[in-house]
Amino acid sequence: MDPQILISGGGPIGNYLASQLKGYSTVVMEEHSEIGKPIQCTGLVHPRVTEIVKAQESILNTIKGLRLFFPDGRMIEVKTNEAKAVVIDRCMFDNICCEAAKEADATISTSSKVLDFKRDGNELSVKCLIDGDKKEVRTKLLIGADGYKSQVGSYAGLGCAKEIVRGIQADLEYQMPEQDMVEVYLGKDIAPGFFAWILPCGEFTRAGVGVSKGNGIPSKYLERLIEKKGLEDAKRSQIYSGAIPIGYPKSTSTDNVMIVGDAAAQTKPISGGGLFTGLRCATYAAETAIEALEANDYSASILSRYEDKWRSEIGKELDRGMIVRKVFVGMSDKKLNEAGKLLDKPQAKEILATGDIDYPCELAKPILKAVPSLVKLAPGALRTLLIGR
Ligand SMILES: Cc1cc2nc3c(=O)[nH]c(=O)nc-3n(C[C@H](O)[C@H](O)[C@H](O)COP(=O)(O)OP(=O)(O)OC[C@H]3O[C@@H](n4cnc5c(N)ncnc54)[C@H](O)[C@@H]3O)c2cc1C
Incomplete structure (x- = not known):
């Protein structure tokens, strides 16, 4: 063991990330004995x-x-x-991600759980439970792809989903x-x-x-x-x-650590879908990991490039999604029915038909322009979307 990169979590995002790291020694630890189970997704x-x-x-x-x-x-x-x-x-999908990681020479260690870590000079000493035995693994980079309860994120003090x-x-x-x-x-x-x-x-x-x-x-x-x-x-x-x-946390990286996928709550707030966004963020985590390894620098400063990259691609969509979610959660059934009545028009349906499930907020402006009376349902928030901030 003692890989350059240790990924905690062998879900789709952890394994896809590992598949992007060919040429660097990478271990993926998954607490379950099988990849892809239990399934927790609509797919x-x-x-x-x-x-x-x-x-x-x-x-x-x-x-x-x-x-x-x-x-x-x-x-x-x-x-x-x-x-x-x-x-x-989803089970097959996760296993395909895992095969890709293996093809990139990553080691997949099932029945292995990342417990805790401490910083030791330029690297980390990570406590793990492998097949029931406590072990210590040293690594330059620990990436938490360990789902919504991310222990890596919480030990690193990165905060959690809103x-x-x-x-x-x-x-x-x-x-x-x-x-x-x-x-x-x-x-x-x-x-x-x-x-x-x-x-x-x-x-x-x-x-x-x-x-x-x-x-x-x-x-x-x-x-x-x-x-x-x-x-x-x-x-x-x-x-x-x-x-x-x-609702992603304030930060998704710090010295020697990044978090990605559900561990970083990089899901779309309107639908809860996290596969597309998590995979995109994994690409940026891999790019940043390679930059850090090449520079032999694992500081918060170099790893913050990951955050800059993923935010510049999907940050705006996720932020606007949070605005829409806030409006939606605050609506009574009566208000939802009013919204339904306003949307039940050919022009609105034509716009909805152009939607892309990975970029739902792209619809906000055209819909609000076509049906301006919708804004009255939540004037402050919806006006923000209408003017495009
Ligand atoms: C009911 C439901 C429906 C959904 N439907 C959709 C959908 O239709 N479309 C969509 O895009 N998304 C959907 N999602 C979201 C999607 O499932 C997640 O975004 C996706 O699984 C995130 O992948 P991940 O690899 O980040 O995390 P996970 O899939 O949660 O994988 C994390 C892995 O890490 C392991 N792990 C955790 N802690 C440790 C540890 N300490 N050491 C080692 N391993 C650890 C876990 O066991 C798990 O296998 C849905 C989610 C739910 C709950």
């Missing part, structure tokens, strides 16, 4: 995500449109002829008649502080909900969703739950 991504990691074979289904249900039952349908998103087999949304979903043995439309449900009774979804995945259907803190157990809302769809009798082949960190 809805833009096709570009599968292209980035060459994981097209993990695609289960293609989505071309959306049906958005408001609390009063109003449904806004947005249909297109393009592949707006694909559903992936908010955690709890998610739960069930795979139902039911084939939806229309395979290219995803359904999204809004409202306090169905998914307070987030949304619920019904996603066709070929032979099965994925039903899920996200719920923000203080609203009780998510499973109650999942049952309500399944009942609403009349799918109580459908056999459940899998049930999985997880947490979505929202």
Whole structure:
């Protein structure tokens, strides 16, 4: 062991990051005994995500449109002829990321947990639990890709996500008649502080909900969703739950340490999707790691280049996403229904049809320009989006 780079967390982001570090000794430690399990994801991504990691074979289904249900039952349908998103087999996707890391000569150490670390001169001494035995590993760079509870981020004093949304979903043995439309449900009774979804995945259907803190157990809302769809009798082949960190911390790097992916809450605040953003940030973490190794400098100053790079690509989108999320969470069902009524117009639907799930905030300005009365629902915040800050 004693690699130049130690990555804590063998999820998709940690392994993809390792795949970008060929030529540098890299170890990925994953606490579980298998890569890709347990699954904690719906697997809805833009096709570009599968292209980035060459994981097209993990695609289960293609989505071309959306049906958005408001609390009063109003449904806004947005249909297109393009592949707006694909559903992936997350376990296969994670394993493809892991194979790419191995091809780049990274060592993947499963059943290995990063516990703690201390700085020792120019490097770190990292305490780990490998196959149940306590070990000490020395490394120049420790990268936390260890998910929403990131121990690396917390030991490094980098702070945590501003908010955690709890998610739960069930795979139902039911084939939806229309395979290219995803359904999204809004409202306090169905998914307070987030949304619920019904996603066709070929032979099965994925039903899920996200719920923000203080609203009780998510499973109650999942049952309500399944009942609403009349799918109580459908056999459940899998049930999985997880947490979505929202709102990145103040800093994502310090001396000898960077955090990436869910560990840095680099998720899209509107949808909670973290694969695209995490992969982009991993590219910048890899670039910065290589710069640091070449300069033999692991100071906070050189590693802050990582933060500058990822923020300049997706920081604005995530910040605007936080504004939209704040407005959304503050809206009563009555206000959501008003928004639904205002959006239920051909011009607004045409604009929604141009949307890209990785850049949802790009829609804000054109929608607010087309439907200016929307601004009245949250004047301060929405005006900020309208004038483009
Ligand atoms: C219900 C739900 C639905 C979602 N749906 C979507 C979606 O449709 N599209 C999308 O883009 N995103 C979605 N996401 C988000 C997506 O799953 C995450 O953004 C993505 O998994 C982040 O990858 P990661 O590698 O950063 O973290 P993770 O996937 O969480 O991987 C981190 C890994 O680190 C390991 N680990 C943790 N601590 C340690 C330690 N100390 N030592 C060693 N290993 C450790 C963990 O066991 C885990 O395997 C969803 C999330 C949830 C919860």
